[in-house]
Amino acid sequence: MHHTLSVTVQDKPGVLARVASMCSLRGFNIRSLAVGPIHHAGLSKITLVVDDVEVEQVTKQLHKLVNILKVSELDPNESLEREVMLVRVSADPGTRREVRDTAEVFGATTIDVGANSVTFELCDHPQRLTDFLSLVAHYGVLDLVKSGRIAMARDGKAKTRSTAGEQ
Amino acid sequence: MTKMTGAEALIKSLEHEGVEVAFGVPGGAILPAYDPILDSPIRHVLARHEQGAGHMAEGYAHATGRVGVVIATSGPGATNIMTPLQDALMDSVPIVAITGQVSLSSMGNDAFQEAPTSGMAMHCTKHTFLVTDANEICEAVHQAFHLASTGRKGPVLIDIPKDLLATEVEWHEPAPVDLPGYKPSRGGHKRQIDRAIDLIMKARRPVLYVGGGIIAADASDQLLQFAEETNTPVTTTLMARGAFPDTHRLALGMPGMHGTYTAVTAMQRADLLVALGTRFDDRVTGDPATFAPNAKVIHVDIDPAEIGKVRNPEVPIVGDVGIILGQLGSELARRLTDGTLPDRSTWLETIAGWQAQHPLGYEQEPSGPVKAQYVVEQLLNATDGDAIVVSGVGQHQMWASQFWSFSKPRTWINSGGLGTMGFAVPAAIGAKVAVPDELVIAIDGDGSFQMTFQEMVTAAAEQVPIKVVLINNGGYGMVKQWQTLFYDRRYSAVELSLDVPNFPALAESCGWVGLAAETPDEIGPAIRKMLSVDDRPVLLEVRTDPEEMVFPMVPAGGSCDDIALGPEDL
Ligand SMILES: Cc1ncc(C[n+]2csc(CCOP(=O)(O)OP(=O)(O)O)c2C)c(N)n1
Ligand SMILES: [Mg+2]
Numbered sequence: 001m002h003h004t005l006s007v008t009v010q011d012k013p014g015v016l017a018r019v020a021s022m023c024s025l026r027g028f029n030i031r032s033l034a035v036g037p038i039h040h041a042g043l044s045k046i047t048l049v050v051d052d053v054e055v056e057q058v059t060k061q062l063h064k065l066v067n068i069l070k071v072s073e074l075d076p077n078e079s080l081e082r083e084v085m086l087v088r089v090s091a092d093p094g095t096r097r098e099v100r101d102t103a104e105v106f107g108a109t110t111i112d113v114g115a116n117s118v119t120f121e122l123c124d125h126p127q128r129l130t131d132f133l134s135l136v137a138h139y140g141v142l143d144l145v146k147s148g149r150i151a152m153a154r155d156g157k158a159k160t161r162s163t164a165g166e167q
Numbered sequence: 168m169t170k171m172t173g174a175e176a177l178i179k180s181l182e183h184e185g186v187e188v189a190f191g192v193p194g195g196a197i198l199p200a201y202d203p204i205l206d207s208p209i210r211h212v213l214a215r216h217e218q219g220a221g222h223m224a225e226g227y228a229h230a231t232g233r234v235g236v237v238i239a240t241s242g243p244g245a246t247n248i249m250t251p252l253q254d255a256l257m258d259s260v261p262i263v264a265i266t267g268q269v270s271l272s273s274m275g276n277d278a279f280q281e282a283p284t285s286g287m288a289m290h291c292t293k294h295t296f297l298v299t300d301a302n303e304i305c306e307a308v309h310q311a312f313h314l315a316s317t318g319r320k321g322p323v324l325i326d327i328p329k330d331l332l333a334t335e336v337e338w339h340e341p342a343p344v345d346l347p348g349y350k351p352s353r354g355g356h357k358r359q360i361d362r363a364i365d366l367i368m369k370a371r372r373p374v375l376y377v378g379g380g381i382i383a384a385d386a387s388d389q390l391l392q393f394a395e396e397t398n399t400p401v402t403t404t405l406m407a408r409g410a411f412p413d414t415h416r417l418a419l420g421m422p423g424m425h426g427t428y429t430a431v432t433a434m435q436r437a438d439l440l441v442a443l444g445t446r447f448d449d450r451v452t453g454d455p456a457t458f459a460p461n462a463k464v465i466h467v468d469i470d471p472a473e474i475g476k477v478r479n480p481e482v483p484i485v486g487d488v489g490i491i492l493g494q495l496g497s498e499l500a501r502r503l504t505d506g507t508l509p510d511r512s513t514w515l516e517t518i519a520g521w522q523a524q525h526p527l528g529y530e531q532e533p534s535g536p537v538k539a540q541y542v543v544e545q546l547l548n549a550t551d552g553d554a555i556v557v558s559g560v561g562q563h564q565m566w567a568s569q570f571w572s573f574s575k576p577r578t579w580i581n582s583g584g585l586g587t588m589g590f591a592v593p594a595a596i597g598a599k600v601a602v603p604d605e606l607v608i609a610i611d612g613d614g615s616f617q618m619t620f621q622e623m624v625t626a627a628a629e630q631v632p633i634k635v636v637l638i639n640n641g642g643y644g645m646v647k648q649w650q651t652l653f654y655d656r657r658y659s660a661v662e663l664s665l666d667v668p669n670f671p672a673l674a675e676s677c678g679w680v681g682l683a684a685e686t687p688d689e690i691g692p693a694i695r696k697m698l699s700v701d702d703r704p705v706l707l708e709v710r711t712d713p714e715e716m717v718f719p720m721v722p723a724g725g726s727c728d729d730i731a732l733g734p735e736d737l
Contacts, residue, residue, distance in 0.1 A: 010348065013297055018289055025290060060472035066294045066314065069348045 001052040002031055004081065004151050007062060008070040011042050015067045019046060022061055028053050032083075034148035043069070047150045078157040083126045084147040086111070087133065088119040090140035099139055106132045117142055168339060173301035174199035174332040177265070178207050180308035180341065186236050188212060188227065188600055190220040194240025195280055196267030199332035212600060212629050215621040217244050219593040221251025222619070224262045226597025228255075229580040230555060230605075232385060234315050235262040235597060241269055242280030245326075246287070250587060253291035255322035257584025258406060259383055261315040262322045263308075264288070270330040271299065285326045293321035301334035309341035318351030319470040320383050351469060355484040355491040363441075363465045363482045364498045368506060370439035370463075372514045373399045376422065376451075379406030379583070380444015380468060382576045386489030387411065390443065393492050396499060398511050400518055402430040404445055406583040409573035419518070420527070423451040424721050425565040428525035431721065431730050433518055437462040444468060444488045447477035448584070449724075457726035467491050525732060527569050529715070536712035537687055539563055539638045543570040543610065546636060549694045554606040555580065555598055559591040559615025561645040563638040565717045567610040589618030595633045596626050606634070606698075613639040613663055613670075620673070626704045627678030634697055635674075635706045640713045641665040648716045652737055665710060674706035682707040 009015050016035060023030050029051040037044050050058055059071045074081075091099045096118060100110060103120050106128065112119035122132055126149055133141070171179070177200055181189065188210040193201045204211050214220035217239040224235030239248050245266045255262045269278040285297040294314050296307040304327065311323040367373065381390050387410050394401050394417050401411045402419040411418055420427035422434060434440060440462040445451075452458035455477050466473075466480035467488050474483040484491055529540040543566050552572050557580040558564040564581055573579055580598055582590040595609040616637055626633055647661040671681025680700050684693035690709065697707045720731045731737045 013299070014285065014289065014295070017286065021290065056475060057472065060474075063348075064293075064470070064472055066346060066349045 002049050003052065003055040003058075004074045004076065004079070004149065005048045005050065005055070005059065005062070006072045006074055006151060006153075007046040007048055007068060008038070009044050009046055010067040010069065011037065011044050012067045015065075016046070018065050018067070019048070019062065022065065023048075023050065023058070026057070026061060028058050032148040034150050047148070049149050072153070074151050074153055075157070079151050079153050081125055081149055081151040082123060083129055083149045084121065084123045085129045085133075086119060086121055086145050087136070087141060088112075088117050088143040089136045090116060090142050091118045092116050095139060099136060102132075102135050108132060168337045170335055171338050172199065172203075172332065173304050173327070173334045173336050175203045176301070176304045176336050176338050177308065177327065177332065178203040178209065179338055180305045181209060181236065182207060183341070184234070184308065184312045186234075189236040189238050190214055190223040190227070190597065191238030192217050192220055192240070192244060194244050194267065196241035196269055196329040197238060197244070197265075197332075198267070199329065200238065200265070200267065212596075212625065214593065214625050216619065217247035218250050218589065219619050219622040219625065221248040221262070221264070222254070222587075222590050222593035223597030223600070223622075224264075225251055225255050225260045226557065226580055226594030227601040228260050228262055228597075229594065230577055230598035230601040232383070232577070233261070233601075234312055235260070237262060237264045238266075239264065240267045240280065241284065241329075242282045245282050245284040249287060249291060250585075252288055252322045252324065254582050254585040254587045254590065256291050256293065258582065259320045259379060260322065261320040263311045263315050264292075264322060264324040266324065266326050267332070268297070268326045268328040271328045272330070274328065285324065288324040288326075291322070292324050293319070295324045295326065298325060298327045298331055301331040301336045304331070304336065305339060305341040310344055310346065313344045313346070314349065318349070352486045353490055355467070355486040355494055359482055359484045360491070360494045360498050363484060363495060364502055366439055366463055366465060366482060367397055367441070367495075367499065368502055368508060371509050371511065372437050373397070373439040373441060373511075374419070374433050374437040374462075375399050375401040376404075376434065376440045376442045376445055377401055377407045377410055378404045378443065378445020380488050381407055381410040384444060384469070384487055384489040385576070386444075386492055387576045389489050389492035389496070391415075393496055396496065397508060398515070399441070400433060400515065402426070402434065404448070404451055404583075405568055405581065407445070408568055408571075408579040409576045412574045413572040414574065421568055423448075424453070424723070425569065425717050425719065426451075426721075427527060427569075428719050428730060428732065429518055429521040431719065431727050432521055434459045434462070435727050440464045442466045442468075442480070443492070446473045452477065453721045453725050453727045457728060531687055533687060535687070537685070537690060537709055538715055539566045539640065539709075539711045540570050541687060542636065542638065542690055542709050542711065543567055545690045545694055546608065546610070547571055549691070549698060550606060550608070554578070554608050555602070557581065557591050557595040557598060557607065557609040559609070559611040560586045560588045561612040561615060561643065562640070562648065562715070562717050563610055563612040563615075563644070566638075588612075588615040591615060592619050592626075592633075592635060593622045595635070596622060596629075596631050599631045599633045600629070608634045608636060610636050610638065612644065613637060613641065614643045617663070623674060623677040623679055623704065623706075632701055632704050634704070636694075636697070637670055637706060637708045638711050639665060639670065639708050640711045640715070642713065644713070644715075645717070647713075651716065652734060653722075670706060670708040679703060680705040683710075684708070685710045
């Protein structure tokens with residue numbers, strides 16, 4: 001099990017370093033971390049996926065960082081989660097068709113074709129990425145990169161564990 | 168608006184925060200800031216090592232509750248203050264550190280005396296600022312003082328590149344602090360206050376477990392009132408000594424690894440712990456799974472992250488412990504109009520029985536080696552307890568805490584959380600600078616003293632007449648104690664020479680008065696002689712029994728149920 005936290009931060013030097021190293025120093029294992037600016041100037045959102053630890057402690061320790069404005073835990077059933085993956089699959093002219101058929105079922109886009117490989121881009125729920133990968137695994141995965149998970153609550157479903165300074 | 172350099176703006180900003188004194192050591196990157204100091208009413212105390220300067224700032228803050236200031240240069244100056252920063256973080260001491268940094272354009276190039284100061288300090292401060300625009304200096308200082316002195320207090324560092332100190336800026340009144348991610352709570356949640364009083368109204372064996380937060384919140388008076396109104400015994404942790412008078416009928420003394428039998432046992436038997444400004448440190452709880460097993464817990468703390476970190480409380484209350492004690496008091500008064508507290512006389516009698524049966528003790532033979540505990544008691548008698556006691560780290564620290572009788576807050580200054588040897592001399596200097604009319608006595612160990620004793624020179628040069636009672640047991644007594652008890656008396660790297668250095672001569676060479684005492688009957692007169700000097704710092708070396716051990720003792724990670732009263736119990 002893991003927990004997905006959505007963390008709103010001020011864009012200040014070192015804020016990412018503070019989050020990452022606070023987690024590692026306190027023994028909270030980060031599975032994935034993605035960050036980018038949001039629609040309010042000067043603010044960014046970090047989507048943090050941590051292993052099944054005392055999520056309450058993670059949340060509270062995050063709140064102690066002065067540049068962190070808000071921490072919400074996202075319930076997987078009540079949130080929208082996405083991850084982008086680029087994967088290069090081994091495919092000679094004989095298997096290329098098959099591989100691309102599988103990709104099509106998943107809605108993956110072919111973004112590069114080489115003599116012995118095809119490269120796909122897939123942006124979907126993390127579970128779909130895993131499913132796709134397991135189907136193409138036996139052709140041979142030559143290269144793989146994932147963006148880290150981003151997530152937001154479904155409309156009206158935000159579950160805020162705690163807001164700064166409050167109980 | 169006045170134009171000035173970044174350095175002038177920095178010093179003016181410090182003045183604006185009410186800073187009277189700063190402790191520091193100059194150097195290349197911070198040089199521009201040392202020029203306007205010459206024209207400032209701020210007193211600069213030149214330490215002999217930045218670690219010393221940092222502990223002086225802590226001593227100043229401990230003694231007054233005000234923010235202590237330490238200034239250091241980049242590189243080695245900055246790395247030298249990491250110990251005091253972490254020390255201040257662990258003990259929630261409000262200090263602001265200002266470090267010079269290499270010029271912005273050189274940063275990241277391994278420039279001369281470059282160190283990743285803000286990166287290093289990130290983990291041992293409450294917050295760090297790396298100033299990248301000279302116009303931000305005023306705000307950074309203002310925010311740093313706000314962060315250090317509010318909420319859970321602690322150290323804040325401001326790192327300023329040298330070129331920004333030389334840049335021309337407009338001095339302006341800093342904008343009001345606007346930190347949307349930082350909103351410490353003050354009052355406690357009404358519903359939790361009610362639930363806390365529900366528990367207090369039912370408890371038959373309650374204990375107030377009090378930590379340094381009471382002192383940080385200046386809430387000793389509220390604590391006394393609440394303890395008396397609820398007729399509840401009080402244990403004060405190492406950080407809270409002085410928060411509650413030791414002579415009070417409800418005082419149990421210190422809990423934990425070297426706490427009193429009564430304090431430790433009362434918590435083990437309690438049906439309710441009211442934890443006030445304290446963090447269930449492992450030196451208090453021993454094995455947390457067996458700590459206070461029958462107690463429900465009300466945990467009051469300003470830092471929400473402390474609540475549930477070690478022990479899940481039945482009632483969590485986040486906020487300022489002084490305000491919350493007031494809220495608890497009012498709710499209690501309301502309930503008492505048509506209810507009564509349970510009779511606690513049996514509980515208090517049981518406690519009195521433990522106190523009578525297992526008081527703290529030691530044996531001083533008239534012609535035997537001097538016991539450090541005896542020295543502490545003699546010092547207490549000679550001063551009537553009217554002094555600020557500062558300590559190093561080790562056995563002498565535990566004996567000072569155990570055998571001194573504290574009657575007011577801010578009279579006990581030590582390094583609790585980090586256990587930093589070398590803390591005493593510089594912290595005593597900082598305290599004495601802050602409250603020059605008080606008698607400030609460091610009870611230090613020979614090992615701890617040797618970690619920062621160059622600050623004796625600072626005390627002499629700056630005319631800060633502190634007193635040091637040096638408990639010379641010829642080594643690292645506390646480490647030796649563990650080797651005696653847990654390593655089959657195989658002594659490894661714990662012996663220091665009794666004779667080298669010659670401590671009184673060393674003190675004299677630093678401009679101090681140096682005294683020595685070796686036998687029990689010399690102690691009293693030597694202490695009186697020490698106390699009679701008040702125009703110079705004085706060191707009194709006392710040779711004490713190297714075999715003496717600190718008891719009671721709850722071995723690290725052990726259960727508080729297994730508290731040992733002597734080596735035979737281990
Ligand atoms: C900076 C630092 N280094 C090492 C230690 C580990 N340590 C804890 S107590 C102690 C011995 C202290 O010796 P001394 O100051 O003479 O006190 P005593 O126990 O002899 O009273 C040591 C080495 C420490 N606490 N701090
Ligand atoms: Mg010693």
